[in-house]
Structures are given as C-alpha cells and as structure tokens.
Amino acid sequence: MRQRHIMSSVDNCFPPASRDDWVAAVEKMLRNASVDSLRRHDEDGLIIDALYDGGSAQLAGDMATSVRRLSQDPAQRVAFGWDVRQPLHISGDVKAINQCIIDDVEQGATSLWLRADKDEQIDFGRLFDGIMLPAVGVHLDSGASTYQLVDRFIAHIDGDISKANLHAGLDPFVAEGDADPDVILAAGFALANRAATQIPTSIFAVNGWHWHNKGVTAVNELAIILSSVTDIMRRAMEAGIAPATIAALIEVTIALPADLYAGLAKCRAVRHGWAGIVAALGLDPDQYRLRLHAAPSLRMFSLLDQDVNILRSTTALLGGALGNADALTGFAHDILTGESVRGRRLARMTQLLMIEESGIAKAIDPAGGSGFIEARADDLAKAAWATFQTLESQGGASSCYKDNVFADLAREGQAKANARLVTGDAKFLGVTLQPDMVPVADIVTGGWGADGALIVRPAQIIEDFRRKALARQPRIICLLPSGTMDQPLQSLKKDSDQLCAIGGLSVITLVVGDDTARDIRAAKPDVVIYIGNTLEAIADLRADMSALMPDIIFVAAADITGESSLIDALDLLLGKQTDA
Template identity: 30%
Template sequence: MTVLPDDGLTLASEFPEAPHEQWQHLVAGVLRKSGKEVSGDAAEDALSTLLEDGLDVRPLYTARETAPDAGLPGFAPFVRGGRAEGNTLGGWDVRQRHLAADNDAVLADLENGVTSLWLGAGGAGIPVSSLAKVLDGVYLDLAPVVLDAGDETAAAAELLLGLYEERGVADDAARGNLGADPLGHEARTGRPAYDLASVAGLARRCADRHPGLRALTVDALPYHEAGGSAAQELGCSLATGVAYLRGLTEAGLSVAEACAQLEFRYAATADQFLTIAKLRAARRLWARVAEVCGAPDAGAQRQHAVTSTVMMTRRDPWVNMLRTTVATLAAGVGGADSVTVLPFDDALGLPDAFARRIARNTSTVLIEESHLSRVIDPAGGSWYVERLTDELAHAAWEFFQSIERAGGQEAALRSGTIGERLAETWSARSRKLATRREPITGVSEFPHLTEKPVDRAPAPAQPAGGLPRVRRDEAYEALRARSDAHLAATGARPRVYLAALGPAAAHSARVSFAANLFQAGGIEPVTEGTFEESGAREVCLCSSDALYAEQAGTAAAELRAAGAEHVLLAGRPGDHPGVDSYLFAGCDAVALLSTALDRMGVS
C-alpha cells in the first residue's frame, strides 16, 4: 500500500468518493422535475449537446474518458505540438495581413509587435510590381514574408527571391512562404491557374537553397469560408496536402523534403474548444499521413491560424474584437505556429490604423500579459479536450477518405462533391442562425438600430467563381439593409407597436424579447404612447400566458379597430382570436422578420 505524504490539503478526505452513477442519479432527479423520466446514461445523454460532424459534447468528463496517447511535444504524433519547446521562446509568430500597397502600415506593424507579413498580391490586391516598394525598409532576414498571389504566384515568388538576392539576404536567413496553392486557388475561383509541375520547381529551389523558406500553402480557409465544418476543413486540408505530396515526390523530392515545403492554414473561431481540438487533431492526422508515406519524423505540421471571417459581423463590429480575442487564445492554446488576427473592421473594408493596432495587440496581450505561451500545450490532459480531439480526428479522417474515394481533392472539387457537402453543412447551420439557437451578439441578439455605422475604404475584391463565401450575419444583414434603404427613402424605419398587457412583472420579459427580435430585422419597436401615436401599422401583444388567455382576444380586437393591420403575439402559438402570427424562442426569426418587412412595404 502506498502512503501519500501529508500535504495539508485534507478538506475532502472526510467525504466518501462520489461515483459517476451517483451523479447520474442526481441528474435524473432534476430532469424528472421538468417532466423527463430518464435514468443512468440516458440522463447524461439528455444534457449532451450535438455539434456538427456528429460530435457529442457531454455534460461531464472524467478520468473514465478514453483517448489515444497524445505523446510528447515535438514528437510523433505531434498532438501536443510540432516543436518540443512549443511557443515558449517568445510566443507564436504574430502575422499581419496586408491587402494594400501601404509601406507605412507595414513598417508600423513591424515596429509595434508584428513578426511576419502576409501579403495579398496580384489581382485587385497589392500589384506584384509594387512588392519591392511595399517591403522598402523591411529587414527581410528578420521578418518572414508570406505571399498570397493566386495566379500570379510565379511572378510574385520570383520577385521576392530576387529581393533576397538584391538585398544580400543569406540563403539560410530567408524565411516565410511563397504561397503556391493551386488547389486552394481553384477552390476560390473555380478555375485551375497553374499546376503542380510549375510549383515543384519553386519547391526544389527552396529545398536546395533556402531551408527556412517554404514554397506551398495548404489553405483550408476556402472550405471554412464556404460554410464547412471543422471536420470538413481538416479533411480538405489533408486531401490537398496529400495531393501536393504526390506531385512533389513525382517531381523528384523525397517525402521528407516535400513535407518540409508545406504550411497549413486553418481558421480559428470563437468556439475556443473546437478550435483547440481542431489544431491538435490536424497535427495528429498529418503525422499519420507522413507515417504512411514512410517519413514519420517529417510529420510535424507547420500551422498558420487565421481568425475566422465567417464569424465577423458588419453590424456592431466592435464585438469582433471579443470574437478575435477568444479565437486567438484558442489558436495559441491549440499550438498554432503563426497567428493572424483580422482587424475588427475587416468585414467593412480596409482596416484603419486603430483596427490594425488592436489586431496586433491582441496577440501581444495574450503572450506578454496573459503569459499564454509560457506553457506547452496548455489544454493537454484535459479529459474534454483530449476526447474532443480524438472524435474530431476520426470525423475528419472519414471525410478525407471520402474525398480520396472520389478521386482526390482536385477531382472532388471539379465534380462539385465538396461544394455539395459544404452546402449541406451550411444549410443546417443557417437554420440554427435563423432560429437564433446560434446567437450573434449585436446582430440577432442585442442589436443597436441607432448606432452610427463604421465606414471604411473598400477592400480589394476577393477572388470569386468557386466555392461561395458565407458569413453568419448574412441573413440578418440583408434584413437590416432593407430597413436602411427604407430609412433613407422615407426618413423613418419600419415600426411595430409593442402592446404591453397587465403589470410590468407580467409583460417586461416578453417586451424585451420582442424588441430584441424586431430590431434584429431593422424594425423599430415602439413602447411609449398609444398605438395611434406610434406611426406603426402592426402591433405585437406582450404579456404572460395567463393574461393572454384573459385579454389577448379583446386587445387584438381593440387594436384592429384602431387601425392595426396585423397582430402578433410574443409567445407560443395558441387559440387567441384576432392574433395573426406568433414570435417565440426558437421560431424562424429570419422568415418572420422578412415577411413582416414585406407586409410593411419595405423592399
């Protein structure tokens, strides 16, 4: 028998151990009071939350949860990090994105905490011919440069390599990524721009002369931004990475050399635990690919995390600062090597100096003040995170295998298979957004109709023609745009009068609920004065169920006599004479608001 030393912490020693079954029994008792007769595992199932990809979040995780051994940081399967030291040597690489030829902005970022540059070149972005000017004054041996030039990748890469030589940068001091990603470009545009044969030449040059420079990016953002789930994003990245390995090895590179030419780019969202698990699962899955290809030691995936554009809102954009903070924290905890924090006004156009400052300082605060980088794999050992990582890895591997069965990433893209699967996922999620089961703060919840809009210069047009780009706020944004146009044309927003029945205790909750919901669609709720004074054509009754039974019918008749064209009721549908429609928690808010705007003549 092992006798543990007395550490003085004996507070729980006098209490008997509480078995899992006892907890389930107590849960069943609470559920029974709400009318659910369940017991044992069924009681626990009743409190579980179903996520995308069939993932099931349990209400309680204990040592009973099983997951494969995550290994050690820096060693296969690299779940705990691709490097033994993690981000403890100064934190992650703070990578700022630039889409405009603004040398002053680039230098300001580098002088104030940014450690690498991500340049959107070609097309409507930074002209390739302007890259030298944009990088004027940048110490290229200290600041890695990552290119994203689409079908102008070859020209941009040659220019950057020429700058290294012209400015005397030692071959082994050049770091970053030339950004070649033919499949990612095809996903964005719907057309092939260049093939792997041309990319292989760049990879060979990097492998031979620039060991710190990579030639290819495996960008999973197109799949995330098309509405894909975490598992679909991972599965597409694996299929793309495998396609690149095949092409590079056929061109003469070894598997280890080919792996060293790839950097993977993933989205980081405000769902912090899913983001943490996604990055950890991505490393595990890529380690498996490298192992199968015969180069297990080359399976340490290099990761670039970017805060999600899907979660960014155009209304109340200040909330985006909170979203990106949580996403950045998750990326750091998940072990990303580089992190790009998109400015809070990214959805509105080109960011201003203040927005770029907040973006770069988000990482700085987490690294320097929160000391997030002082611990390697902070989430390691968490029963919940380890289990979620394992389940997500299996779901992603299954999706990856379905792509391979369809002929690989290129074939699956061109046949529409991937687009169809992503569209199905987004359709299901759109339903949650429309019913506000997935709330959007400042948009579907707690909107502010009178807030002054934030104006920004237009950003360069993004590549189009391939997979769509979606945003969580898009359905509500369309409603708000209709309201804005009505305001501009008539001088007033569409209105609804909230008729409160009974004392404040009876109607306050539903008045707040109704006001919140109507404002999400750009409809101004009026609570003061009489219906005749409100200027509204529609009315919404707000009270308790008990008072509805007594007064709803009479109130509806009186309001119709006063000129109300449509009567709504805040509550579940019931038998209430004179009531035309209902709004309640879980109703399709987008459909209800769109129909209301139609009735009000708001085009």
C-alpha cells in the first residue's frame, strides 16, 4: 500500500529570519540594488515600503488610544456577516423600482441605500409595497434635502418609527455644498429627542464617500469625517444631548479604492480617529464603537472596458470586508450607463460569496498583526488626525464647510488625480493600461454617476479625448524604418501603439521603401509617426511630402512617447500642435 508522507513539525517550519536576512534576500533579487528602491508613495505622499516589521501598532500623541479594530457588533457580524446594503436611485417608474427592491431583498440585500434627487416626490406606499420595513434597513440620501425626505417617510409610517428600521442619513456637511448645517443639525437633534422607541436606528450619516468622489484624498476624506463628527458632537452637547446618546446615532461612510490594502487601512484608520474623539469626551471607545459603512469608489469607474469595473469593485469590497466594515455597498459595474439587473446582482453576490463561502466575517480581525497593515493604518490615522486638527484650528467643520475649505480640498485632490493620469504616473487598467478600441458609451441622465460635479472621474479625460477622436477620425500612418529594428526601436513602436490605443486611434503601418511616397499619397494621412528618435532618417521623404501635401504632420515616435503630458501627445496625433 502506498504510504502518504506526513510532514513533521520540523519539516513544516521555516528557519528563523531576521530583518537583515530579509533585506539581504530582497537585495539579492534586485541584483544588489537597495530595498529602498522599491519604496513608493500614495496619493497623500505617505511612504509605502516593501518590508515591514511585525508587531502591533502603537499610536502616539493625540492618538494615544488603543487601536480599534472591531466592528460595532462583532458577535452579530461573525454570526450573520455584515449588512449588505443595496444602492438604488429613486427616479422614474415607481412600480419598476419596487420590483427591484423586492428582487434585491429576496436575493440577499439586508438594507437599502435609497438615493433621491432633490424635491423628488416619492410614493412610499407603492415604493415599499410587499416589503416588511422593520426587517429591511432603509437608509435615505437626498443631499441637503435629506431631512425633508425623512419627514415624508416618517409621515408615511404614521409617525411611528418603530414600524421601520430607519437610518435617517442626515449629513450637515454634504458634498453637494448647498446645505445649511444649522438646519440639518436641528432636524437631527429633534429626532434624537424623541421617545426612546421612536428614535431612528441612526440619525447622522457622515459621508466621506461623497467627498472622495469629488476628489479629496484618503487623508483629507478621513479628516473631513473626523471634523464633521466632532462638530455634530459639539453642537449636540450645546443642545443638551449627552455624548453617549449622539455617539450611538452616528454612522460614517468611507470610500474603498481598488487597492484592497488601502481600503483595509482606511477602515482601521477611521476607527483610530473615532476612538480618539469619543475618548476625549469621556466615553469608552470599546463601549461606543463606530458604525462603519463602506462603498467602492465611483471616481475609479470608467466607461471604457466596463467589465474592469467588476475587478475594481471586487478588490475594493474585499478591503472593506477584511477591514471589518459593519455595512458594505456594491455598485453594478455598468452603473454609469444605466445599471443592469445582472450588474446589480453580481455586485450583491460578490459580497454573499465573501460571507457564505469565504467565511471572511468569521474572523474577528483577519489583518491584525500584519506589520504592513498596522503601519499603513497608523500612518494614515496620524496624517488624518493632524489634518483634522488643522481643520479644527480653522473653526471646525461648520466654518470650513461654509468657507469652502472642504470644497477646496476636493478641487486640489481632483487636480492631482488628473495630473497623475495625464503624466502616466497613475496606471488605469482598461483606460491607459491594456486599453481596448470599443467606442465610449454615454452616461445615463440621472443616477449615481450622472452628476459630474459629484463624481469626478480621472478616466473622463481619456473618454472625452476618445469622443473627440471619433468625431475627427484622423488618418494615421506608423512608418517603420527599413531593415530589422533593434530593441530600443521595438520599444518605441510598442509605446507608440499603446499611445494610439489609449486614444482609440486606428493606425496603418508602412515600412520605408521605394514606394513609401506613393503609399503616403494614396493614404492621405493627417499624421505620420516615424519609429525613431528623430526625423532625420526620412528628411528627404518628409520634404517631398510637405511640398505635395503640406498639411501632413510628421512626428518622431520618441517625441510623442516622451511627452510629459499624455493629452498633449494625443492632441498632436489629432493634427494639433501643442503649446510647448
């Protein structure tokens, strides 16, 4: 009989290795280059190293509270998983929307994130027909007018909040920028002063997700959240509401990037900040844990190769799951063009697979002890706390909101994100990396991604160029030198092809030869790209063609692939000269 080899405890162990051993091993693989050569920086300039020491995190200074890793109700999360919160834009055919809600709930959604346009008149009776409201969480979101939507919902349930699992969703500092914080705060405090059985499950929803989609970086998103929470707490105390009461009625929403580790660190970092605030108010952070909702970023979505949005959402949701979020929202990958039933179901099933088959929710703190995650969370928490202190010195959230400090942070972040894409520092799968030639679809009017002021997507820069290129349809020839191309020229050709693919530009390839002039005359191109560092090798051809066809633009591949601006290079291929 064949015997199985069972590894002994000695066979199953790795020999101990010091940090120096690891550094030596890495530098050997790098052919003696320093391990620091692998160091990179995130969008806030925070360092991301290749090697980290193990151990638990210790925050210092104003953040001298123990690290908070737990969800608000760990036992509930372990037993049943997180709240699968389905997003839905309320507009149009109420009967169709009602059917969507029924399908969502029957197929795994445990709560609803209902987004309504300002002044949208909703027939709640028809909207929730066939839905047992106490069994399904209802989270309302209508920007600055959410408090009015809440009033209409409460009227629908005859003023008896016990008939529903209501999350009021009031954000005094909404990203739309048109709110009156005083009015929204007053509406929230009025709800908090109701009888105990008539208080919503949560009242205030501090929504960093909306600010992220307007452009703010991770550090500034968390700082805005902490400043907003502090202002709500401060104003509640002035209104005679105890910190313990209002702390239990606040929910925070953060955006999850495609980088799952960045999202995981963000979940932990925002809890660090929350712990610092509630501890300063004399509350035990372990007793008043943060209710955390997380949703994939929509500013990372693209109209180009929309299936890639599935990958982005999946890794983003995984970061939130491993970060112990209490609730997660998944968006359909085709939400920008009018979400399909398949897209909605796929986004929801991704979470259910994580809960039911992967068992992620069964682990209390799956990332605990990882040197990388602990350090990243610490760095992010410290930076966010420092920026939060700066906002406090400027008067706090109310003043910063009214003085457009938050809006300025969004504009600055948007400009930096756009610059990273244009300069090529940020790689965007399906957009600037491995792009396809499929025409750009149109964004639906209405819906989550329709408002370009609220969802500012860097990919739109390339999408807009693609539309411009489609309208103009320039004729482009790629002219190869005769003979065998060496490796540098092959790389130039590859980079040139990649640039044209990014712009959605079709190219005809020719090789320099006796009939090149005739072929160019027949093709009548707008632009000729010569695969070389200069145009010197085709000087005679260029002179002849310029005499016959003066509008042709000749450009060396090295000049366009070496452009500091991706858009400047693409504009040149449309037949436009750059300003440089």
